[in-house]
Amino acid sequence: MINYPKLFLKGAALPALMIGGVGTALASVVAGRGGFFAGLAALTVVLLFFIIHLLIAATTRTLDPRLTFAFVALSFLTKLIGMAGFMVALSRTSIDRPWFAGVAFATAAGWLVGEMLAYRQLVRGR
Template sequence: MSQSNRAMWRGAALPSFISSVIAMGVSWFVSGLSGFFGALLASFTVVIFFSVSLLVARFTKDANPIATMALAMFSYFTKLFIMAIFLIAVTRLTSPESVDRRAFGVSALVIAFAWLGGEVRAFLKLRLQLPLPESRS
């Protein structure tokens, strides 16, 4: 894993871990054990969802822009499809008494915002070496 990818993942993982722990604690306090399980499931799904994006970026760093965009779109729609199947399965296979849906939704939003904020912050702190365009004399 390159230094920039590692920094991006670490910069996003730390705030999302902290917000996951807080979300699990608050959900447990508000909704009991079902809230805790909802927040735990939300933290798992959000981290996996966004980690795949960084993994795809790692694999396409040297590819041409068209292939990078095609792979990014393919991975995005694949993640959405798998996420929809996962959420339908959780809804059908678990009872609301075992996994609190409201705790899941609120925790997923909080953790996703924390991940995205951490990722943006980590990206802005990177020192990327970009080639300068050739001057025409």
């Protein structure tokens, strides 16, 4: 049996880490210490957000679809509340906010493209 969450994690984590790492390095060069911490925080937030989703998908794959939906909805709400708390905590730091947003967006895009490519490989039967 194919472990779909593992397949998607494998396909998505590498592009996300590469893009987030390059973004963090670029932020460090351009914006200094504030850019470095912004890139690192963005990379961490995006990876945690998506990995939590995959963990829930892995643990609920044999459950009733309605129960799975309930878990996913609850996790999404929890992640939103956690994200709000994280943003409030970051507002009190000296990170470079535009770099945080840019690295977070680029890392999330890399993750999603990696997931799509992993799905395409799955459909093609590789």
